[in-house]
Amino acid sequence: MNVRRIVLTILAGAVGAFAVAAASGAPAPAAQKLVTIALPAQNVAFRDAPGVEVARKDCLTCHSAEYVTQQPALSKAAWTNEIAKMRAAYGAPIPDADTDGLVAYLLAQNPVAKK
Amino acid sequence: MNRKHFLAASAAAAGSAVASPALAQSVSLPFESGDRTLATFPQKRQLIVLTSRPVQLETPAAVFDAGEFTPNDAFFVRWHLPDVPTRIDPAAFRLNVRGAVASPLSLAIDDLRTQFEAVEVNAVLECAGNSRGFSTPRVPGGQWADGAMGNARWRGARLRDILARASVTNGAIQVRFQGAERPALPTTPQFLKSLELAVANDPNVIVAYQMNGADLPVLNGFPVRLVVPGYFGTYWVKALNDIEVLTEPDQNYWMKTAYRVPNTPNYSVAPTDSGFATVPLTNLTVRSFITNLTDGGSIGAGRTTVRGIAFDGGTGIRSVGVSTDGGTTWRDADLGRDLGKFSFRRWTATFDAQAGQRYVLASRAVSNAGEQQVNRWNPSGYARNAVETVAVTVKS
Numbered sequence: 001m002n003v004r005r006i007v008l009t010i011l012a013g014a015v016g017a018f019a020v021a022a023a024s025g026a027p028a029p030a031a032q033k034l035v036t037i038a039l040p041a042q043n044v045a046f047r048d049a050p051g052v053e054v055a056r057k058d059c060l061t062c063h064s065a066e067y068v069t070q071q072p073a074l075s076k077a078a079w080t081n082e083i084a085k086m087r088a089a090y091g092a093p094i095p096d097a098d099t100d101g102l103v104a105y106l107l108a109q110n111p112v113a114k115k
Numbered sequence: 116m117n118r119k120h121f122l123a124a125s126a127a128a129a130g131s132a133v134a135s136p137a138l139a140q141s142v143s144l145p146f147e148s149g150d151r152t153l154a155t156f157p158q159k160r161q162l163i164v165l166t167s168r169p170v171q172l173e174t175p176a177a178v179f180d181a182g183e184f185t186p187n188d189a190f191f192v193r194w195h196l197p198d199v200p201t202r203i204d205p206a207a208f209r210l211n212v213r214g215a216v217a218s219p220l221s222l223a224i225d226d227l228r229t230q231f232e233a234v235e236v237n238a239v240l241e242c243a244g245n246s247r248g249f250s251t252p253r254v255p256g257g258q259w260a261d262g263a264m265g266n267a268r269w270r271g272a273r274l275r276d277i278l279a280r281a282s283v284t285n286g287a288i289q290v291r292f293q294g295a296e297r298p299a300l301p302t303t304p305q306f307l308k309s310l311e312l313a314v315a316n317d318p319n320v321i322v323a324y325q326m327n328g329a330d331l332p333v334l335n336g337f338p339v340r341l342v343v344p345g346y347f348g349t350y351w352v353k354a355l356n357d358i359e360v361l362t363e364p365d366q367n368y369w370m371k372t373a374y375r376v377p378n379t380p381n382y383s384v385a386p387t388d389s390g391f392a393t394v395p396l397t398n399l400t401v402r403s404f405i406t407n408l409t410d411g412g413s414i415g416a417g418r419t420t421v422r423g424i425a426f427d428g429g430t431g432i433r434s435v436g437v438s439t440d441g442g443t444t445w446r447d448a449d450l451g452r453d454l455g456k457f458s459f460r461r462w463t464a465t466f467d468a469q470a471g472q473r474y475v476l477a478s479r480a481v482s483n484a485g486e487q488q489v490n491r492w493n494p495s496g497y498a499r500n501a502v503e504t505v506a507v508t509v510k511s
Contacts, residue, residue: 032224036202037157037333042167044152062197062299064168072147072253082255089368091302110148 044069051105058094058102062086071110079106142175144260145410146248158332160188165257169194169296170334174262179424180406183451183459184237185265187327192334193242193263193348195306195369198297200354205338210322214291214360217282224338227324231272231280236319238344238457239266239426240351243374243396247496252386254496261404261503266426266459269342271323275316278360283312289361290315292341295354308350309365310343319344319457322355344457345398345429347498349374370395376497383491398428400500401488403435403462403480410505416470421448424459427482431456434481437464441475441504448478456483471511477504 042064046052059068074082080103086092094102140153142163152164156172165171172192178185205224212220222230242263247256257263278290291309298305314320323331323342331337336353343350349369365371375393376382384391403425408414421439425432431453436445451461468474479488479502488500 032206034202034204034206035333035337039170039199039201040154040156040167043154043164044167062168062303064166066164066166067257070148070151070165070258071255072248072258074253074255078255089372090298090304091300093300093302 047109049105049108051101051108054098054101055105058092058098059086062090062092068106068109073110074106076103076107079103082106144248144258146258146260147253148258149248149260156192156334158188159192159334160186162189162191163260163262165193165259168197170199171257172334173259174265176260176262176406176409178262179404179459180422183266183424183454183461184327185267187267187329187332187335190240190265190267190326190332190335191242191263193257194296194334194353196296196298196303198299200295200333200337203295203333203337203354208338208356210339210356210358212277212281212358212360214358215284215287215362216278216360217284218280220277220281222277224324227272227277227322227339231276233270234273234318234321235268235270236321236342236344236457237266237268237455238319238342239264239399239459240342240348241265241399241426243347243349243497244495246499249499249501250492250496252492254494256496263348266424267326268328269321269323270325270328271321271339271342273318274320274322274341274358275318277322277358278315281360283360286362287312287360288363289365291359291361291365291367292350292352292355293357293359294336294340294352295356304368306352307365307367307369308352309361309367309370310350312360314343314346347374347396347399349396374495374497376495377493381489381491382493382498383489384493386492386494396497399426400498401425401427401432401480401482401486402500403478403488404503405476405478405505408476408505408507410507412505413508413510414468416468416509419466419468421464421466421476421478423448423462423478425462425478425480426457426459427480427484427486429457430483430486432460432462432480433483433485435460435462436479436481437462437466438477438479439466439474442477442479442502445479468507468509470509473506473508475504475506477502 044065153161163173174191178189210222245263248258289309321342324339340353376396377384378392378394405423407422435448437448448462448464490501
């Protein structure tokens with residue numbers, strides 16, 4: 001895993017009058033400085049297997065690969081349903097022609113245990 | 116139920132040539148497909164990565180044994196959409212209040228801090244899908260273990276005071292909240308959550324600008340988030356910047372379709388059931404956890420303390436029972452200090468551990484409303500609160 005160096009930069013900004021809480025207690029910190037954070041890189045990739053290009057194209061725009069790799073063994077019907085949900089509920093532009101290949105790839109990543 | 120957090124913690128080989136503030140490590144949560152990386156995100160200690168986009172981070176179980184309050188840098192993170200705020204200019208920030216109000220507002224942070232009475236509430240924030248990974252049979256979704264929860268002292272302005280300033284007009288029935296997170300695609304529904312007006316006017320509901328005495332971490336919603344004590348985290352909108360008072364029931368996806376549970380006793384159905392009516396998930400369910408012992412661990416013989424936490428959806432904890440025989444017999448634990456009805460409540464019990472014996476420990480909490488922990492199953496894995504067990508072996 002390659003966790004990139006984390007950068008938390010708090011840039012100096014104009015600090016206004018110190019805010020004082022109305023009711024009680026110590027003065028509240030005056031949160032007036034620009035705050036920026038840098039998120040670590042995504043560090044989990046789809047495994048190379050037939051269909052991986054389609055999976056990358058159709059899945060990774062909205063979420064990282066863990067949402068697939070961490071799922072339990074799901075049935076073909078369950079994966080098909082997930083793809084339909086991504087389309088209908090989340091507006092993912094997954095072409096109908098991709099469905100079969102995508103389901104096959106997802107099933108191969110998290111195989112259902114043999115009965 | 117097994118509880119084997121941190122079975123494997125191993126330095127990864129890749130990237131080790133470069134000195135890094137965060138060593139790459141991994142853990143295995145105690146269910147299938149439970150391997151997780153650990154990573155250090157901004158303003159956070161090393162946490163369990165559920166997904167890096169959207170950012171979702173789980174609190175390691177050991178944190179919950181350290182005290183009733185979950186430190187800000189250990190507090191779990193759950194965003195819904197991939198584009199989360201990473202650059203916040205507090206001076207330019209405004210919280211807008213609009214819709215069915217006589218006087219729309221545009222409030223700066225200083226306005227929130229100085230124009231409204233500051234109040235504090237100790238409250239548990241728990242994700243609706245906390246512990247989803249333990250659902251049997253398993254269900255799709257974010258595969259959390261038990262670390263999508265935390266307890267903090269929240270400080271802010273009462274929502275009802277803000278709504279009063281705006282003068283809610285006749286016909287208002289709900290209040291809708293929006294934060295700064297955004298989808299990757301214009302076709303993805305913006306994350307919006309609504310409360311019934313009566314809930315929004317509950318004096319415990321606040322717009323929080325502090326958490327455990329400090330600014331909120333960016334990943335927990337800096338500069339302000341909604342705090343709805345007793346309700347699941349889905350309503351606690353982060354990076355809150357828009358409040359809209361509605362005169363019609365909210366029909367948006369995150370209310371009408373998502374975060375709903377079967378309208379059945381205990382929100383429970385059989386895995387083969389379909390066609391049942393659903394209702395929005397609201398209040399936390401009563402839970403308890405053993406925090407000082409690990410499933411599969413070994414302990415020394417003699418007087419042994421079992422310690423843990425309990426909480427519920429806003430009535431407080433009446434009692435916690437502890438078993439050392441897998442749930443056959445129970446005795447009452449001693450409850451710790453009362454930090455309010457929305458808070459974690461610590462508890463302790465002791466037993467005499469006999470050398471060479473194996474004990475299956477369990478805890479079960481009862482709320483002041485009489486609610487008990489139950490086994491339930493629903494297709495989204497929401498609101499889990501089963502009695503969990505921790506098996507320990509005593510050294511000979």
